[in-house]
Amino acid sequence: MSEAKSPQSTVDVNTMTAIGAPRYGDGSVLRTEVVVRPNPRPDEILVRVRAASVCQGDAHLLTGMPYLLRLGFGLRRPKDPIIGHDLAGEVVAVGCEVTGFRPGDAVFGSVNSGAFAEYACVSAQRLAIAPTGLPLEEAAALPDSGMTALQGLRDVGQLTAGQSVLVNGASGGVGTAAIQLAKALGAEVTAVCSTRHIETMRSLGADHVIDYTTDDFTASDRRYDVLLDLIGNRSLRHCRRVLAPKGSFVSSAGAPGGDWAGPIVWMGKIVLANLFVGQQIGILLMRPRRTDLEFLAGLTAAGKLRPLIEKRYPLAQAGAAVQHVLDGHAQGKTLLVV
Structure with a gap:
């Protein structure tokens, strides 16, 4: 380069x-x-x-x-x-x-x-x-990572204190913010990442860490109230399997769809799925706003987000x-x- x-x-x-x-x-x-x-x-x-x-x-x-x-x-x-x-x-x-x-x-x-x-x-x-x-x-x-994580968990996923959340793609900018924000909201957090990120995820507050190089989180017997998907590398059917009956799946990354359509086909599947299942299936499209930036600044000043x-x-x-x-x-x- x-x-x-x-x-x-x-x-x-x-x-x-x-x-x-x-x-x-x-x-x-x-x-x-x-x-x-x-x-x-x-x-x-x-x-x-x-x-x-x-x-x-x-x-x-x-x-x-x-x-x-x-x-x-x-x-x-x-x-x-x-x-x-x-x-x-x-x-x-x-x-x-x-x-x-x-x-x-x-x-x-x-x-x-x-x-x-x-x-x-x-x-x-x-x-x-x-x-x-x-x-x-x-x-x-x-801004981008913090507001994406916040709106995904709080607004689309409607995460509340005492619930459990899984973050797929936890080691990136949005994922590392999501772990901290979920903890600040009072949730139990499971992070999915590769081997080299495990200790960092724990240091950020993750209660459980799944190494995707050795374990498949969709094959687990655990059920989650919110699944924040930042990768799009698992099928919707498999992700729904680990959701609670009234849980929420929040997609911020569509599955690969080719050079022309990209994630648009995946987004269409999300919209259709909401018509036929009891779980909440949502697409996250972050919208920048001052109130959310101020919320993030407050958590940072309080030592709950960095x-x-x-x-x-x-x-x-x-x-x-x-x-x-x-x-x-x-x-x-x-x-x-x-």
């Missing part, structure tokens, strides 16, 4: 360094560029980015696969060439309609696109004050960071330090 170009010095206050994707591909297509610095709209906040995290969505959207995704994100090349969603930094300026934020505030949140840059404009509804007691750059690892960060890269090595995520088996989150 070719290295990204070294960042150029940003001399003009109206320009900035950013990571661009001139075409679809893997991490090697990313380039460091000097571009015009954005100006916030009335409902936006201009943030000086201190760190951004690489989400699975960033990596997979860069590939342009499945092809149907390109109808919304650009047919021949990414419609938004500066990629990245999650960030943390300081407020530089606020739009005229924004309240509750002022220049100098430390914030974290999720932008539609453009986090892999020195500056980004973010909707005020997608930002929150960064949690106390956590280094600011680490707060960039919270992002697991495996690797950190400088902004100029964004290609290597994205490729690390694309290659699979990353533990926790991967950060870009700006």
